[in-house]
Amino acid sequence: MLALLGVLVVVLGFATKRNPLLVVGVAGVVTGLLGGLSPRAVLADFGTGFAASRSVSIFVITLPVIGLLERYGLREQARALIARFAALTTGRFLALYLILRQLTAAVGLTTLGGPAQTVRPMVAPMAEGAAERRYGTLPERTRERIRSFATSADNVGLFFGEDCFLAVGSILLITGFVNTTYKTHLEPLDLALWAIPTAACAFVIHGARLLRLDRCLERELAAAGAALTREEAAA
Amino acid sequence: MIKAEWFYWLVGAVFLAMAGQMFRDRTNPRRLGTAAFWGLVGAAFIYSTWVANKTAPAEPLGAAVLVMVCLAGFGRTGRGTAPTASAERRAASAARLGNRLFVPALTIPLVAMVCAVVVKGWHIGRTPVLQTGSETILGLGIGTIVALVVAMVMVGERRPTAPLHAGRGLLETMGYVLLLPQLLATLGSIFQASGVGASVGKLTEHVLPHGQTYLAVIVYCVGMAVFTVIMGNGFAAFPVLTAAVGWPVLVQQAHGKPAVVLAAGMLAGFCGTLCTPMAANYNLVPATLLELKDQYGPIRAQIPTAVALLACNIVIISAFAF
Numbered sequence: 250m251l252a253l254l255g256v257l258v259v260v261l262g263f264a265t266k267r268n269p270l271l272v273v274g275v276a277g278v279v280t281g282l283l284g285g286l287s288p289r290a291v292l293a294d295f296g297t298g299f300a301a302s303r304s305v306s307i308f309v310i311t312l313p314v315i316g317l318l319e320r321y322g323l324r325e326q327a328r329a330l331i332a333r334f335a336a337l338t339t340g341r342f343l344a345l346y347l348i349l350r351q352l353t354a355a356v357g358l359t360t361l362g363g364p365a366q367t368v369r370p371m372v373a374p375m376a377e378g379a380a381e382r383r384y385g386t387l388p389e390r391t392r393e394r395i396r397s398f399a400t401s402a403d404n405v406g407l408f409f410g411e412d413c414f415l416a417v418g419s420i421l422l423i424t425g426f427v428n429t430t431y432k433t434h435l436e437p438l439d440l441a442l443w444a445i446p447t448a449a450c451a452f453v454i455h456g457a458r459l460l461r462l463d464r465c466l467e468r469e470l471a472a473a474g475a476a477l478t479r480e481e482a483a484a
Numbered sequence: 485m486i487k488a489e490w491f492y493w494l495v496g497a498v499f500l501a502m503a504g505q506m507f508r509d510r511t512n513p514r515r516l517g518t519a520a521f522w523g524l525v526g527a528a529f530i531y532s533t534w535v536a537n538k539t540a541p542a543e544p545l546g547a548a549v550l551v552m553v554c555l556a557g558f559g560r561t562g563r564g565t566a567p568t569a570s571a572e573r574r575a576a577s578a579a580r581l582g583n584r585l586f587v588p589a590l591t592i593p594l595v596a597m598v599c600a601v602v603v604k605g606w607h608i609g610r611t612p613v614l615q616t617g618s619e620t621i622l623g624l625g626i627g628t629i630v631a632l633v634v635a636m637v638m639v640g641e642r643r644p645t646a647p648l649h650a651g652r653g654l655l656e657t658m659g660y661v662l663l664l665p666q667l668l669a670t671l672g673s674i675f676q677a678s679g680v681g682a683s684v685g686k687l688t689e690h691v692l693p694h695g696q697t698y699l700a701v702i703v704y705c706v707g708m709a710v711f712t713v714i715m716g717n718g719f720a721a722f723p724v725l726t727a728a729v730g731w732p733v734l735v736q737q738a739h740g741k742p743a744v745v746l747a748a749g750m751l752a753g754f755c756g757t758l759c760t761p762m763a764a765n766y767n768l769v770p771a772t773l774l775e776l777k778d779q780y781g782p783i784r785a786q787i788p789t790a791v792a793l794l795a796c797n798i799v800i801i802s803a804f805a806f
Contacts, residue, residue, distance in 0.1 A: 252675070252678040252679050252680045252683060253680060253683050253684075255671075255674075255675065255678070255680065256675075256680065256714060259671075259714050259715070259762075260714060263714070263761075263762065268556065268557045268558075268559075269661065269664055269761065269762065269764065269768075270552075270553050270556045270557050270660055270661070270663060270664060270667060271553060271554075271556075271557030271558075273553075273664065273667045273668055273671050273762075274549075274550060274553035274554075274557065274667065276671060277667070277670060277671045277674045278550075280671075280674050280675060280678050280680065281674045281677070281678060283678065284674075284677065284678020284679055284680075285678065286674075286677060286678065289543060290677075291546070291674070292542070292543040292546035292547055292550070293541075293542040293543050293546055294542075294546065294670060294673060294674050294677065295542075295545070295546035295547075295549045295550060295670050296535055296541075296542030296543060296544070296545030296546035296547075296548075296549065297535060297536075297542045297545075297546075297673075298549075298666070298667075298669055298670025298671075298673050298674075299528060299532060299535075299545060299546075299549050299666055299667075299670060300532035300533075300535040300536045300542070300545065301536065301669070302665070302666040302669035302670070303492055303495075303529060303532055303666070304621055305665045305666060305669070305765060306495070306529075306662060306663070306665070306666060307491070307492070307495050307621060307624065307625070308624070309495060309498065309499070309651075309655065309662070310491075310494065310495050310498060310624065310625060310628045311592055311624070311628050311631075312650075312651035312652075312654045312655055313498070313632060313647035313648055313650060313651035314588055314589070314592065314628055314631045314632045314635055314647060314651075315589065315650075315651070315654065316647060316649075316650025316651040316652075316653060316654050317632075317635055317636070317639070317641065317646060317647040317650045317651075318585055318588060318589055318635055318639075319574075319650065320569045320574070320577075320646075320650050321569070321574070321577045321578070321581060321585065321639045322574040322575060322576075322577040322578025322579075322581065322585060323578075323585045323586075323589060324574075325574050325575050325578035326578040326581070326582065326583065326585045326586070327586075329578065330583060330586075358593070358596070358597055358600065358620070359620070360593070360596055360620055360621070360623075360624045361593040361596065361597070362593075364765075364766075364769055364770035364773050364774075365654065365658075365769075365773060366589075366592065366593070368770060368773070368774070369770075369773045369774055370589055371586070371589065373774055389777075393776050393777060393778060393781055394781070394785070396774040396776055396781065397771075397774075397776065397778075397781035397782045397784065397785040398785045399774075400767075400770040400771070400774065400781075400782040400785070401758075401782055401785040401786045401789070403770070404757075404758060404766050404767075404782070404786060405758070405786065405789055408751075408754040408757060408758070409751065409754065409793070412747065412750065412751060412754075419718065419719065419722075419750050422719055422722060422750075423722065423746050423747070423750055426722065426723050426726065427726070427731070427742065427746065430727070430731075431731060433742070435742055435743065435746070436743075439743035439747075440743050440746060440747045441747075442743070443743050443744045443747035443748065443800075443804075444747050444748075444751060446748075446796075446800050446804075447747075447748060447751045447793065447796060447797055447800060450792075450793060450796040451789070451793055454789055454792045454793060454796075455789045458788065458789060
C-alpha cells in the first residue's frame with residue numbers, strides 16, 4: 250500500500266504545477282524505494298526504462314530537414330497554397346486531415362504525421378491560411394485556437410486510428426499482458442476489430458466539432474474581417 | 485541487414501552535434517546546462533544499445549537520466565536567440581521555390597511508407613534488408629536522410645551545419661519536455677515492480693459492490709481515463725485497471741467478451757491521454773512547437789471530444805460485451 254504514495258507524489262506535483270520532469274523523477278525514486286527496491290535497482294530501472302523507450306523520441310531526426318525548409322519559407326508556402334482552394338475552410342480542412350490521419354494510422358503508418366513532421370510545418374499554417382483568406386489578419390486569440398485545434402486533429406486521428414491496426418503497441422500490450430497473466434488466447438485481430446466502433450465515434454464527434462469551429466470563427470470574425478477588408482480596399 | 489540500433493546511434497549523434505552547437509551559442513544565458521542536458525541525452529541514446537542487449541550495466545544510464553532530470557528540473561536549461569531568416573526573406577524564398585518546398589517534407593513519409601510496405605519484403609540471401617519489426621522506424625530514418633539531401637540540393641544549401649542549426653532551434657523551442665514520455669514509461673515499470681497494481685486492485689475490491697456489472701463498466705472506463713491522466717500514458721494504466729476490474733469482474737464474473745472489454749477499455753485510457761499535460765509529447769510539445777501562449781490550448785480543444793468518447797466506450801462495452 251505504501252507504494253501508492255508514488256501516485257500521490259504525481260498528483261500533488263501536477264496540482265502545484267512543479268516541473269513535470271522533476272515530479273516524475275521524484276515519484277519514480279519514492280515509489281521504488283517505498284516498494285522495497287534497492288537504490289541500485291531504482292537506478293537500473295531508470296536506465297532500462299530509458300533504453301527501452303527511445304523510439305518515442307526518434308522524431309528528433311526530422312528536425313534538421315523541417316527546420317531548414319522552414320528557413321526557406323515552407324510555412325509561408327503552406328499558407329499560400331491553401332488560399333487557392335476556396336471551398337476548403339479551416340474546419341473542413343482539419344476534418345479532412347483528421348480522417349487521413351485516422352486511415353493512415355489504421356494501416357500502421359503512425360509516423361506519417363506528428364507535431365514536428367506535419368502539424369507545425371504544414372497543417373497549422375494551412376488551417377490559418379484558410380481562415381486568413383476569408384477573414385483577413387487573425388487576432389492572436391483566434392490564431393492560438395486554430396493551432397490548438399490543428400494539434401487536436403492530429404492527436405485524435407492518431408489515437409483512434411492506430412488501434413485498428415494489428416501490430417500496434419497498444420494491441421500487442423493487451424494480448425501480451427492478458428495471454429501471459431491469465432493463460433488465455435486472445436487474437437490481435439479481434440481486438441483491432443473492436444477498436445473500429447470507437448474510431449467511427451471519434452471521427453463523427455471530433456469531425457463535427459471541427460466543422461463547428463468554422464461557425465465559431467464566422468461569428469467572432471465576420472464583423473472584424475469586414476472592417477479590415479474595407480480598410481484594405483480604401484488603402 | 486540494417487539494424488534499428490544503427491538508427492539510434494544516428495539520433496544520438498545528432499543530439500551530440502546539436503549539443504556542441506548549443507555549447508558555443510553565447511546568446512543562450514544557460515548554454516552550459518542546455519549543452520550538458522542534450523549532450524547527455526545523445527550519449528545515453530548510444531550507450532542504451534548495450535543496456536538493451538544486457539551487455540552493459542544499466543545503473544550508470546539511470547544515474548545519467550537522474551542528472552538530466554536535475555538539470556531540467558532546477559532550471560539549468562534555456563534557449564538561445566539563434567538568428568533565423570527574416571519574414572521577408574522567407575516570403576521571397578517561398579515565392580521563388582513555390583510548391584517544390586513540399587517535396588522534401590513529403591519525401592519523409594513517402595520513403596517511410598515504401599520501407600514499411602515494400603522494402604520490408606526484401607532479402608539479401610536469407611537475411612532481411614531491414615531489421616524485422618523495426619521497418620517503420622528505420623523507414624523514418626532513411627526517409628529523413630533522403631529528404632535532407634533533396635532539401636539541401638533544392639535550396640542550394642552546401643553547409644551541413646545549416647540544417648543542424650535550424651533543427652537545434654526547434655529542439656530548444658521544445659525544450660526538456662521532450663524527455664518526459666521516456667521518463668513516464670520508466671515510471672510505469674517502477675509502479676509495476678513496486679506492486680501499485682495489486683494495491684489498486686485491493687482497493688476497488690473493497691469499494692465495488694458485487695454483481696453491479698454496469699457500474700463496474702463505468703469504474704473500469706473512468707478508472708482507465710483517470711489513471712491515464714495521472715500517468716500520462718494508457719499503457720501504464722492498462723495492467724493496473726485490468727488486473728483490478730477488467731478481468732476479474734467484467735470478464736470472469738459477468739462473462740463479458742474479452743476482446744470488446746479490453747479494446748474499448750484501452751481506448752477509454754486514450755481519452756485520458758487527450759486531457760493530460762503528463763502526455764507531454766502529444767499535448768505540451770505541440771503547444772511549444774506552435775509557439776502558443778496558452779500551454780494548455782490543445783488540451784482545451786480536446787477535452788469535449790475526450791469526454792464524449794469516454795461515454796461512447798462505456799456504451800460500447802455495455803451494449804456489445806454481454
